[in-house]
Amino acid sequence: xxIGVLAVQGDFAEHIxxxxxxxxxxxxxxxxxxxxxxxxxxxxxxxxxxxxxLMSIYSLREPVQDMxxxxxxxxxxxxxMIMLAHEITEADPVPLQLMDIGxxxxxxxxxxxxxxxxxxxxxxxxxxxHAIFIRAPVVxxxxxxxxxxxxxxxxxxxxxxxxxxxxxxxxxxxxxxxRLHQYFLDLAAAPxxxxxxGS
Amino acid sequence: xxxxxxxxxxxxxxHAQMLKGGVIMDVVNAEQAMIAQEAGAVAVMAxxxxxxxxxxxxxxxxxxxxxxxxxxxxxxxIPVMAKCRIGHFxxxxxxxxxxxxxxxESEVLTPADEVHHVWKHDFQVPFVCGCRDLGEALRRIxxxxxxxxxxxxxxxxxxxxxxRHMRAVQDAIRKLQNMPExxxxxxxxxxxxxxxLLTQTREEGRLPVVNFAAGGVATPADAAxxxxxxxxxxxxxxxxxxxxxxxxxxxxxxxxxxxxxxxxILADVSKDLGEPMVGISARSIxxxxxxxxxxx
Numbered sequence: 106x107x108i109g110v111l112a113v114q115g116d117f118a119e120h121i122x123x124x125x126x127x128x129x130x131x132x133x134x135x136x137x138x139x140x141x142x143x144x145x146x147x148x149x150x151x152x153x154x155x156x157x158x159l160m161s162i163y164s165l166r167e168p169v170q171d172m173x174x175x176x177x178x179x180x181x182x183x184x185x186m187i188m189l190a191h192e193i194t195e196a197d198p199v200p201l202q203l204m205d206i207g208x209x210x211x212x213x214x215x216x217x218x219x220x221x222x223x224x225x226x227x228x229x230x231x232x233x234x235h236a237i238f239i240r241a242p243v244v245x246x247x248x249x250x251x252x253x254x255x256x257x258x259x260x261x262x263x264x265x266x267x268x269x270x271x272x273x274x275x276x277x278x279x280x281x282x283x284r285l286h287q288y289f290l291d292l293a294a295a296p297x298x299x300x301x302x303g304s
Numbered sequence: 305x306x307x308x309x310x311x312x313x314x315x316x317x318x319h320a321q322m323l324k325g326g327v328i329m330d331v332v333n334a335e336q337a338m339i340a341q342e343a344g345a346v347a348v349m350a351x352x353x354x355x356x357x358x359x360x361x362x363x364x365x366x367x368x369x370x371x372x373x374x375x376x377x378x379x380x381x382i383p384v385m386a387k388c389r390i391g392h393f394x395x396x397x398x399x400x401x402x403x404x405x406x407x408x409e410s411e412v413l414t415p416a417d418e419v420h421h422v423w424k425h426d427f428q429v430p431f432v433c434g435c436r437d438l439g440e441a442l443r444r445i446x447x448x449x450x451x452x453x454x455x456x457x458x459x460x461x462x463x464x465x466x467x468r469h470m471r472a473v474q475d476a477i478r479k480l481q482n483m484p485e486x487x488x489x490x491x492x493x494x495x496x497x498x499x500x501l502l503t504q505t506r507e508e509g510r511l512p513v514v515n516f517a518a519g520g521v522a523t524p525a526d527a528a529x530x531x532x533x534x535x536x537x538x539x540x541x542x543x544x545x546x547x548x549x550x551x552x553x554x555x556x557x558x559x560x561x562x563x564x565x566x567x568x569i570l571a572d573v574s575k576d577l578g579e580p581m582v583g584i585s586a587r588s589i590x591x592x593x594x595x596x597x598x599x600x
Contacts, residue, residue, distance in 0.1 A: 111564050112325070112562075113325070114323060114325040114326050114346060114562060115322060115324060115326075116322055116324055117324075117325070118324065119321060123562070134564060135566075149322070149481045150322045151323075151324075151325070151326070151346070152322065152323070152326060152347070152382055152383070154344075154381055154382050155326060155343060155344050155345070155346045155360065155382070155558070158342075158344045159344060159559075159562060162344075173491060183322070189585075192499070195381065197381065198366050204391060211381070212380065214382060214403075215308070215383075215404075215405055216315075216319055216399065216405040216406065216430065217311065217403060217405075217428045217429050218310060219310065219315040219316075219318070219319065220309055220310045220540070221308075221309050221312060221313060221314055221315055222306050222307060222308045222309065223306055223307070224306075234583050237315060237318055238315075238316055239318045239319050239320070239322060240319065240383070240405075267374045276318060279314070279318050279321065287351040298351055303577060
């Protein structure tokens with residue numbers, strides 16, 4: 106199984122480093138044809154405005170939408186979550202509309218409001234996950250088919266899953282904790298069209 | 305209740321990690337900031353004058369008027385950076401107070417302290433600092449810099465100094481990796497850095513924080529050159545808005561940074577860009593007018 110990491114901009118190298126630690130074959134994806142060779146895709150953290158522009162320029166939108174609709178696993182972290190959303194609170198960037206969620210960008214303010222905290226995540230063992238939020242988004246609207254995996258104390262969802270798709274507002278790739286990457290690999294290894302599995 | 309921690313080194317250096325593979329562009333007003341965002345910039349540096357004009361005007365270069373910076377902050381959704389003078393911790397306090405996303409403690413402005421840099425650990429906002437070699441980079445990190453950029457020679461459009469500084473950093477790291485452990489103490493003393501940071505750099509085989517290239521990048525090929533030499537991303541100062549067609553050139557440089565290893569795409573994006581900034585050879589600048597040697 107080979108996992109692609111969208112490498113047009115952002116912290117793709119950090120995702121790849123974790124996948125390598127888990128002995129996973131991975132590929133930096135910059136062009137649409139590279140998506141043919143992967144069983145799953147991670148859209149990393151980065152600047153969502155830039156990611157959105159570059160995905161349009163290199164015709165990556167439709168191929169990513171097609172692979173997600175074909176049942177392949179896709180995971181977005183931070184800017185990646187924004188890209189997977191159905192709608193966001195601003196006109197820009199233009200999301201891929203793959204998950205039934207509404208997302209607010211920079212939900213906590215500017216960089217000085219970025220934070221880290223322990224988080225309980227459904228589907229992982231009972232140990233809390235060290236979650237790093239950097240100019241992070243939150244999920245404002247959770248659709249009927251979407252399961253909330255983690256929320257902040259005030260109830261705002263920050264990790265969600267919808268069948269073969271998942272999104273986190275924080276950055277597991279900046280930690281040494283591989284559990285969410287393993288969770289994603291299990292999704293990617295499930296048969297195509299496995300929507301709803303384990304939810 | 306869960307502990308929520310802000311202003312930690314993790315969230316400060318983590319922000320720089322989100323900028324990787326990106327281009328940070330100098331802008332002097334909201335209109336330029338919007339052009340930069342549209343071209344795909346990952347952040348903008350808000351300035352009163354780009355380095356080429358600072359160089360031409362002479363005199364004392366200081367922090368930009370906060371009203372100009374705030375106007376730029378209000379106009380774009382990407383992060384906004386601004387420069388303070390080296391050692392001028394009050395300019396840094398002012399920038400933090402207006403909610404800037406990143407402070408560049410920059411040799412492009414006239415230094416306020418020729419001995420000490422800002423003690424950056426005291427701030428919630430992250431800092432980026434310039435370096436010419438590994439020693440400078442690690443000294444800035446020990447003062448709290450969450451991101452490094454090689455200095456190059458700002459405002460010239462001549463990439464030669466950027467190349468020199470990037471190679472110096474990378475060569476020093478390669479040398480470190482081949483050095484026996486019992487020589488590290490002396491190396492730390494020679495570089496005037498802590499043994500702990502030096503050891504961490506040796507183990508990771510790279511700087512402990514993100515390292516962008518800066519100072520002289522003017523073309524897509526310049527940007528890709530710096531990426532192939534090991535930069536995590538690129539600052540473009542005067543190179544975009546001092547060129548004939550800033551929107552097109554900005555867009556081309558952004559693509560060159562993403563596809564830095566693909567000469568066919570680099571060829572495509574290098575076509576029909578109009579006039580580059582005129583530039584001045586870094587070699588023709590008198591020693592006392594060079595910016596990079598300020599405060600080491």
